Amino acid sequence: MKKIRISAVSYTNTKPFIYGLQHCEIIDKIDLSLDTPADCAQKLINHEADIGLIPVTGVLDIPNWHIVADYCIGASGAVNSVFIFSNCEIEHIKVLQLDPQSLTSNNLAQVLLKNYWKLNPELIVNAVDYSRSESAFTAFVQIGDRTFGKKNDYKFAYDLAEIWQKLTGLPFIFAAWVANKPIDNNFIIEFNKALKYGLDNRNQLIEEMPKHPNFDLEDYLLRKIDFEITEDKKKAMRLFLDYINLL
Numbered sequence: 001m002k003k004i005r006i007s008a009v010s011y012t013n014t015k016p017f018i019y020g021l022q023h024c025e026i027i028d029k030i031d032l033s034l035d036t037p038a039d040c041a042q043k044l045i046n047h048e049a050d051i052g053l054i055p056v057t058g059v060l061d062i063p064n065w066h067i068v069a070d071y072c073i074g075a076s077g078a079v080n081s082v083f084i085f086s087n088c089e090i091e092h093i094k095v096l097q098l099d100p101q102s103l104t105s106n107n108l109a110q111v112l113l114k115n116y117w118k119l120n121p122e123l124i125v126n127a128v129d130y131s132r133s134e135s136a137f138t139a140f141v142q143i144g145d146r147t148f149g150k151k152n153d154y155k156f157a158y159d160l161a162e163i164w165q166k167l168t169g170l171p172f173i174f175a176a177w178v179a180n181k182p183i184d185n186n187f188i189i190e191f192n193k194a195l196k197y198g199l200d201n202r203n204q205l206i207e208e209m210p211k212h213p214n215f216d217l218e219d220y221l222l223r224k225i226d227f228e229i230t231e232d233k234k235k236a237m238r239l240f241l242d243y244i245n246l247l
Contacts, residue, residue, distance in 0.1 A: 003031045004187060007049040009175060010034035011144045012209070012217070013073050013081065013225050014053060019205050020198025026190050036101050037143075037175065044180045051179045051191075055104030056237050057244065062180050067229065068188050069177035071195045074226045074233050076171040079161035081147050081220070084109055085131075085154040086139035095122045097130040097140040104174055105143045108160050111243040116167045149214035170236040171226060199227055 006021070008014055018034070021027060035043065041058030043049035044065075051068060052058075059065045082105050086093055096113070098106040113119045121139075124130070131140050141160075142150075151157040161172045177195075198205070202221050211217060226233075 003029055004051060004183070005031045005033075005043075005049045007033050007035050007040045007043045007052040007054075009037050009040055009053050009073075011081075012148075012220070013144075015205060015209065016198040016202050016221065016227070017053065017071070017195050018198070019201060020194040020196065023201075024190075024194040024197055026187075026194045029187070029190075038101060038103060040175075041103070044178065047180065050181060051177060051183065053175050054178050055102060055175050056173055056240065057104040057107050059176075059178060060241065060244070062178065065178050065180060067176050068179045068183055068191065069195055070192050070229055071177065071199065071227045072173050072229045072233065073175040074171055074173040074229070075161035075224065076226045077162055077165050078159040078224065079172075079174075080151075080159065080224045081145070082108070082143045082160045082174065083147050083151070084139050084141055084158040084160065085147075085150065086156040086158070087136050087154060088139075089156060090117055090139065090158060091119065093119070093121050093137055093139045095124060095133075095135065095138040097124045097127040097133065097138060099141040099143055100126070100130060102141075102143045105160060106141055107244050107247070108164065108172070108240070109141045110247055111240065112160060112163050112167060114247065115243065116163055145212075148212045152214065164236075164240075168236065168239060170239065171230070171233050172240070173229070173233040173237050176229070176237070
């Protein structure tokens with residue numbers, strides 16, 4: 001049988017999914033690659049993967065996309081790994097440097113700037129070093145493991161999932177398991193079981209993972225990341241995509 005090509009993000013918040021896939025029999029039926037969020041989406045767009053854990057913005061470029069799992073990377077309130085970091089209050093920033101690894105979080109930042117903070121700073125897409133600035137009025141978007149323990153390094157750290165909930169009253173979904181073609185239902189059932197196995201064994205996984213200074217890994221994987229897809233998350237995803245179309 002031809003293996004299903006799967007692309008997944010190689011961040012800490014996806015480790016439970018990877019653990020489940022690698023410790024279940026489904027591993028023999030898949031070709032698993034670990035990529036950046038942007039590369040996950042691009043592989044689906046280019047038909048170099050059949051299923052990808054992709055940033056939700058990526059679906060805008062995939063015809064006939066569909067979600068194939070009951071699980072996602074989401075948050076109901078603060079997520080503690082998707083931030084705007086700034087040395088001044090956000091109302092005073094003049095420039096926002098975007099994270100080259102995440103189109104979705106960059107779009108979320110723009111949606112919140114426009115609709116929550118009512119701001120319109122200059123946006124820099126390809127800063128030489130996007131997470132550094134000599135200006136007191138330049139902030140930057142940063143996501144994932146690179147943010148761990150970083151909140152205390154800046155005077156202001158804005159958790160974008162938390163601000164989204166303040167704006168909409170909804171949770172947020174950062175990434176979903178998306179296919180670009182029909183997938184056999186028996187495979188989807190087995191796929192979901194493997195993902196659930198990883199989530200059910202998070203405590204064991206946390207014991208095996210390296211610890212990060214000034215960061216509570218247990219709180220992050222057991223409480224901050226909300227892995228289940230719900231109707232509210234689907235509603236939030238539709239609303240977010242609508243907001244993007246109005247940027």
